[in-house]
Amino acid sequence: MIVQLTFCQTCTQNSFDFLNMVNELEQTYPHDLCVVQLNCIAACDEVPAVIIDYDFIPNISAAELNQKVLGHVKIKEMMQEMTSAA
Numbered sequence: 324m325i326v327q328l329t330f331c332q333t334c335t336q337n338s339f340d341f342l343n344m345v346n347e348l349e350q351t352y353p354h355d356l357c358v359v360q361l362n363c364i365a366a367c368d369e370v371p372a373v374i375i376d377y378d379f380i381p382n383i384s385a386a387e388l389n390q391k392v393l394g395h396v397k398i399k400e401m402m403q404e405m406t407s408a409a
C-alpha cells in the first residue's frame with residue numbers, strides 16, 4: 324500500500340528544509356511513498372501545506388512532515404499485515 328504525499332511545488336520551491344525532507348523520505352521509503360507535486364493545492368496562505376493520502380496538513384514543518392509520513396507508512400504496513408493474515 325502506497326502513501327501519497329501531495330504538495331504545491333510553486334509555494335515550496337524555496338522551502339529548502341521542506342524539500343530536503345521530501346527527498347529524504349523518498350529515499351527512506353522508495354516503495355511506500357508516492358510524491359505528487361502540483362502547481363497549486365488551494366493552500367496558498369498556509370504553506371508549506373501537504374496532503375498525505377486524504378489528510379490535509381497546513382503549515383507543516385520538516386520534522387512534522389517526517390513524523391506524519393512515518394505514521395501513515397506504519398498504518399499502511401499494519402493494514403497490509405492484517406489483510407495478508409486474513
Ligand code: FES
Nearest residue numbers: 331334363364366
Ligand atoms: S500556489 Fe501554492 S498552494 Fe496555491
